[in-house]
Amino acid sequence: MPRSTPAHVATVRNKVPDPTASFWIVKVLATTVGETAADLMSETLGLGLPLTTVVMGAVLVLFLVLQFRARSYRPSVYWVTVVLISIVGTCITDNLTDGLGVPLWTSTTVFGVGLVVVFLAWHRVEGTLSIHRIDTVRREAFYWLAILFTFALGTAAGDLIGEQTGIGYFPALLLFAGGIALVALLRFGLRVDGVACFWAAYVLTRPLGASLGDLLSQPTSDGGLGIGTITTSTVFLAAILVVVGATSVRLRRSSAALTDGSVEAVRLRRSPAAD
Template sequence: MNSPARHAVDHALSKVPELTLGFWIVKIAATTLGETGGDWVTMSLNLGYLVGTLIFLAAFVVLVAAQVRARQFHAYLYWATIVATTTLGTTLADFCDRSLGLGYPGGVAIIVVLLAASLAIWYRVGGTVSIESVATVRVEWFYWTTILFSQTLGTALGDWVAGDDRGGLGLGYEMGAAIFGAGLVVVGLLWLSRRVSRTALFWAAFVLTRPLGATLGDLLDKPLAQGGLEFSRFYASGILFAFMLACIMLIPQRAARRTSAV
C-alpha cells in the first residue's frame, strides 16, 4: 500500500467511541440499566427468563444490524445497542443459571468458554481484537458477539459473588460492588502504567463493569430482606435511562481512530 493510502487507513475512524472516562461512566450506567430493565421485564411483568431473552434477542439483532449498516459512529445508536446487550446478557445469564438449573458456577464456566472462543476466533480471523479495528462488517459482528458474551459473563459473575443460592458465594450486593470496583481500580492503574496490553485491559474492564452494574442494579431493586433497597424496577430503570441520556448529551462522544494493526 502506498504511503498516502496507508496514512488514510491508519487515520480512518472506527465505529466505536473513543475510550475516555466519559465512556466508562456511560458504560456503567448502561450495565446498571440492563440489570434493572431486564429484571423489570422478566420479574415485574412476569414474562419469565425465556420470553425476556427472546424479546431482548430480537432487539439486539435489529440494533446490531442497524449499527453494521451505519456508515459512521452514531452515539445514540451505539449506546442503544450496548443497552440491548446488557438487558439480553441479564436475561440470558438468569435463564442459564436459574431456568436451566446450571447454578452460578456452571453458568459462569459456560459463558467464560463462549467469550474465550469468540475472542480466539476473532483474533484468528482478523489478527487483532482491538476495538480500534471495528470498521468492517465482519469485525463488527465479532465485536458485538464478544460484547454480548462479556455482558452475560458479567451478569453471571455478579450473581455468583453476591447471591447466597444456586452455588453463590453469598457476599452480598454491597461487597460485590466493592470487589468489582476494586478490580476496575487495578485495571485502571495497569492502564496508566502502560506495561500491559491496552486491548487486554479493555476487555478486562468491559467484563468487570458489567458485574459492578449488575450488583448496583440488584442493590437498587432487590427486596430489603435480600440486602437490596427495594426500589421499583420501573422507576429505577427510568432514572438510570435519564442519567445515561444526559451523559451521552453532555459528555463528548467521539469515534475512535483505527490502528494500523487492522
C-alpha cells in the same frame, strides 16, 4: 500524484467509541439498566423470563442491523444496542440458571471459554483485538459477539460470587470496583497491554453494574435500598440519555468544524492569492 477518493464514495470510519471516561460511565449505567430492566419486564410487568428474552432479543436484532448499516459511530444507535445486549445477556444467564437449572459455575466456565474462543478467532483473522479500527463488517461482528459474551460471563460470574460468598450487594459492589481499580493500576501504573486491560475492565463492569442495580432496586429485607426496578431503570436511562446526548452534540460540532476546515482549505488552494 496520488489519486483522491471520489466525493461520492462513502468511507467507513471507526464505528465504536474510544474508551474515554464518558464511555465507562455510560457502560456502567447501561449494565445497571440491563439488570434492573430485565427484572422489571420479567417480574414486575409479569412478562416472564422466556417472553422477555424473545422480545428483547428481537429488538436487539433490529438495532444490530441499524448499527451494522451505519458508516460511522452513531452514539444513540450504539448505546441502545449496548443496553439491549446487557438485557439479553442477563436473560440468557438467568434462563440457564433459573429455567434449565444449569449451575452458575458451569455457565461461567462456558461463557469464559466462549469469550476466549472469540478472542482467539478474532486475533487469528484480524491480527489484533483493538477497538480503534472497527471499520469492517467482519471486525464489527467479532466485536459485538465478544460484547455479548462479556455480558453473559459478567452476569454468571457476578451471580456465582454473590451466591457462593453471600457477601451482599454493597460489599460485592466494592469488590468489583476494586477489581476495576486493579486493572487501572496495571494499565497506567505498570503499563500492561491496553487491549487486555480494556477487555478485563469491560467484563468487570458487568457485575459492578449488576451489583449497583440490585443494591438500589431490591427490597431492604434482601439487603437493598428498596428504590425499586422502575425508578432505578428510569433514573439510569435518563442519565444515559443525558451523557449520550452531550456526546452526540460534541461529535456533530467536531464534524462540522472539520468540514468547515476542509472547505476553507480547498478555497485557499483555489484562491489566486494562494499562488
